[in-house]
Amino acid sequence: MELEATELKAVANRLKRAQGQLAGVVRMVEEGGDCQQVVNQLAAVSKALDRAGFAIISTGLQQCLTSEDPEVDVKALEKMFLSLA
Template sequence: MDLDPTEMKKVANRLKRAQGQLAAVVRMVDEGADCVDMVTQLSAVSKALDRAGFAVISTGLKQCLVDEEDGSADVEKLEKLFLSFA
């Protein structure tokens, strides 16, 4: 599947930021940091991952979900993808 390289670069950047945030959370756990700060960072990681997932879905929606034979959308598959982020 060929997704828009410009959009996928944005997704990759978002994932790299989330990776850095997650590394910070691991350090916080190791160092016994305040739980409020850890939860705040975990929330930020979660939001970043969700946004990256939604960006991939929205960018590749047609390619991911449209049946090449008849051009129809697989609504059940679309719903399942979106609900996977709930």
């Protein structure tokens, strides 16, 4: 299953934001930032990455469900989905 880049532009933007957030967390750790703030920001990065992953899987599922391709590997899709759980 290959996804079209045009359909994943929002996902790419989400990942870029998460990348910026993660850079901020690294900076906070290096500068000895407040533990609670570091953990809160790290949780935000984790959630952003999870959402990006689910968006990719959702796009893939939509493509698979609308295609008539007999080679759709439902087990592989399920495994990807569960890997984010």
